[in-house]
Amino acid sequence: MKAETEAEPDTPTDALERVAEVIRSHNVEAIVVDTGDEARKVVLGLIPEGTEVHSGKSKTLEDVGLYRELMESGRYDAIRPKLYGMDRATQAREMRKLAAAPDVMLGRVAAVTEDGALVAASATGSQLGAYASGGGRLILVVGSQKLVPDFDAALRRIREVVYPYENAQVRARLGVDTILEKVLILFGEWSAGRTTVVLVREPVGV
Helix, strand or coil: CCCCCCCCCHHHHHHHHHHHHHHHHHEEEEEEEEHHHHHHHHHHHHHHCCCCEEECHHHHHCCCCCCHHHHHCCEEEEEHHHHHHHEEEEEEEEHHHHHCCCCEECCCCEEECCCCCEEEEEEECCCCHHHHHHHHHHHEEHHHHHHHHHHHHHHHHHHHHHHHHHHHHHHHHHHHCCCCCEEEECCCCCCCEEEEEEEEECCCCC
């Protein structure tokens, strides 16, 4: 029989609820849902049709059905399709500025630590400026499998889980290897209401 003072181990649900509370204490809204379908409905409820919205390519957003809904449905002012139609050789400045400051930036992170730090990694960093401050509003969708104890574990997850997946995608598409160049840690927000994190109990994304 266990001693009365011995704590029961956390279930994944307990851990996710606890990290949500920590995130909220950092001036960031945190919403916990059970499924990717619920996550999609929550996010769409936060973004009125016609809103200017941008995101990087993301398996998380694809898994929950948000990428197609926001970038391809035509019901939102999506920046990504505009970028596809521009010429990088002659319009690089316009493309950079357009992607840097969308009204709503949608994305994911590679890991979230138990003390509420959201850790994003990128080869080019093209989305990280909008995450940090450029986007008027930031909405992140995060699967429960990305919860890690600390920053060292977050970096290990990036190297051992996220990078191999991303590298395979880049090799299939471009025939070259990707490279990890930039890591952004979001500890919290100065202004309440800018960032919302939707934590999903079922695994979504990589």
